[in-house]
Amino acid sequence: MTAALTGPEALPLAEATGKLFLAVRRGLPLTLACGAFLAAALHPEGRGWWLLLGTAALALTWPSLLRGPAYGRQPSAISRQDALWANALRPVARSLGLEDAWIDSFCAYNNRRVRATFQRRRAKKALILLPHCIQLAKCKAPILEDLQTCYDCGLCPVGDYLEASLLNRWEGRITNRSHKAYREARDYRPDLIVAVACGDRLLKGITRLPEVPSYVIHLALPHGMCVDTDFPVPHLLEAMEALVEPRRPPSDVQPLRRGGAA
Numbered sequence: 001m002t003a004a005l006t007g008p009e010a011l012p013l014a015e016a017t018g019k020l021f022l023a024v025r026r027g028l029p030l031t032l033a034c035g036a037f038l039a040a041a042l043h044p045e046g047r048g049w050w051l052l053l054g055t056a057a058l059a060l061t062w063p064s065l066l067r068g069p070a071y072g073r074q075p076s077a078i079s080r081q082d083a084l085w086a087n088a089l090r091p092v093a094r095s096l097g098l099e100d101a102w103i104d105s106f107c108a109y110n111n112r113r114v115r116a117t118f119q120r121r122r123a124k125k126a127l128i129l130l131p132h133c134i135q136l137a138k139c140k141a142p143i144l145e146d147l148q149t150c151y152d153c154g155l156c157p158v159g160d161y162l163e164a165s166l167l168n169r170w171e172g173r174i175t176n177r178s179h180k181a182y183r184e185a186r187d188y189r190p191d192l193i194v195a196v197a198c199g200d201r202l203l204k205g206i207t208r209l210p211e212v213p214s215y216v217i218h219l220a221l222p223h224g225m226c227v228d229t230d231f232p233v234p235h236l237l238e239a240m241e242a243l244v245e246p247r248r249p250p251s252d253v254q255p256l257r258r259g260g261a262a
């Protein structure tokens with residue numbers, strides 16, 4: 001079931017983008033800085049102010065250049081700034097009909113940085129956050145109370161996730177409210193979050209939990225928001241294998257395979 005992967009660079013190429021967000025996040029302040037320094041050269045009378053503006057614009061650009069350990073040392077401050085850009089320009093993207101593309105690009109940019117951060121030193125204490133809407137709506141298994149009540153009937157991704165989490169001894173939470181997921185994350189104090197949600201919730205999650213690097217995976221919404229959603233469990237497996245120290249399972253741990261149906 002698991003793919004043979006060796007490191008963060010092996011994660012799906014679709015996640016290795018984020019050019020739209022990066023072009024705006026880095027391009028806008030850089031352009032402003034260039035314009036200000038040019039103005040300083042051309043207008044001696046207001047040179048001090050132009051230089052000040054140019055320097056401030058360069059300072060805004062700087063966090064977007066930090067990668068790997070440099071980001072890992074101060075993820076909170078950097079993520080806060082990036083989330084500020086993503087949220088501030090979201091209405092502009094919406095007015096241009098690019099809201100989904102904007103959020104997707106921000107998430108991809110974020111994932112690229114998280115991959116670079118854990119390239120040399122994998123996370124030791126990761127937490128998976130999943131939304132309850134991945135459970136088939138008509139399924140009566142009380143997985144919120146006990147995930148192992150899932151019959152693994154194959155009708156939704158919960159069964160595959162349960163099997164993988166038991167085999168690999170992952171720490172994960174399925175919640176039906178965002179604030180519960182945030183509380184679980186703060187209580188557990190992970191060094192990496194791997195979160196599955198729709199784009200809107202992923203952006204909010206990164207905004208609300210800037211102190212923890214979060215690798216994010218988009219939900220598929222074949223039946224609309226919050227109903228019978230889906231996500232690629234192999235992508236989650238790949239992310240966990242690439243970013244997190246394996247927790248070698250004892251040989252006697254086997255996934256539960258139950259008879260039954262939803």
Ligand code: SF4
Binds near residue numbers: 136151156
């Ligand atoms: S029993 Fe089937 S439908 Fe219910 S949560 Fe498990 S896999 Fe999904």
